[in-house]
Amino acid sequence: MKALIVCTSKSHGNTRKVADTIGSVLDARVVDPSEITAAELADYDLVGFGSGVYWMALDARLREFVDALPAGQGREAFVFATSGLPEPKFRPYLRNLGDQLTEKGFEVVGGFACRGLDTMGPLALVGGLNKGRPSPDDLTSARGFAEQLRGRFA
Numbered sequence: 001m002k003a004l005i006v007c008t009s010k011s012h013g014n015t016r017k018v019a020d021t022i023g024s025v026l027d028a029r030v031v032d033p034s035e036i037t038a039a040e041l042a043d044y045d046l047v048g049f050g051s052g053v054y055w056m057a058l059d060a061r062l063r064e065f066v067d068a069l070p071a072g073q074g075r076e077a078f079v080f081a082t083s084g085l086p087e088p089k090f091r092p093y094l095r096n097l098g099d100q101l102t103e104k105g106f107e108v109v110g111g112f113a114c115r116g117l118d119t120m121g122p123l124a125l126v127g128g129l130n131k132g133r134p135s136p137d138d139l140t141s142a143r144g145f146a147e148q149l150r151g152r153f154a
């Protein structure tokens with residue numbers, strides 16, 4: 001099984017930590033959308049897509065990358081995110097990304113989310129929300145998630 005992870009992480013590298021943890025289990029390269037072309041995805045059986053949450057949405061560069069992919073992908077995908085706050089019910093970031101991927105012909109086989117250090121605006125004055133996160137426990141959970149994904153191909 002050959003896996004790739006496409007990740008944008010522009011604030012503290014929180015999402016990149018999760019991506020690298022999942023990537024180490026799946027033996028997957030982790031790339032920014034600018035480092036990969038749509039055509040290159042054809043080399044992979046499983047592709048992960050993740051980003052931080054900014055202004056109540058996943059990063060536009062990740063969403064635009066998915067938007068630009070040709071339909072009929074016919075491969076498996078998973079989604080992940082880090083955020084300052086839990087996902088609001090009226091704004092299901094990961095489900096929306098999953099729906100976008102499904103439209104492109106991916107089979108979405110899992111999702112992972114955890115909190116990340118958030119120093120947006122006035123939160124910086126108090127050292128931020130979720131200090132130390134993703135925590136070692138968060139990364140252990142990410143590893144468990146990746147092991148489940150890997151098990152699908154065993």
Ligand SMILES: Cc1cc2nc3c(=O)[nH]c(=O)nc-3n(C[C@H](O)[C@H](O)[C@H](O)COP(=O)(O)O)c2cc1C
Pocket residue numbers: 008009010011012013014015016051052053054055056057082083084085086115116117118119120
């Ligand atoms: C400009 C900005 C806007 C943000 N907006 C939100 C938000 O709407 N909801 C939320 O839960 N977290 C928000 N956050 C917190 C980030 O989602 C959180 O810090 C995340 O872990 C950042 O991931 P990164 O370090 O990979 O960029 C925001 C952070 C920044 C810098």
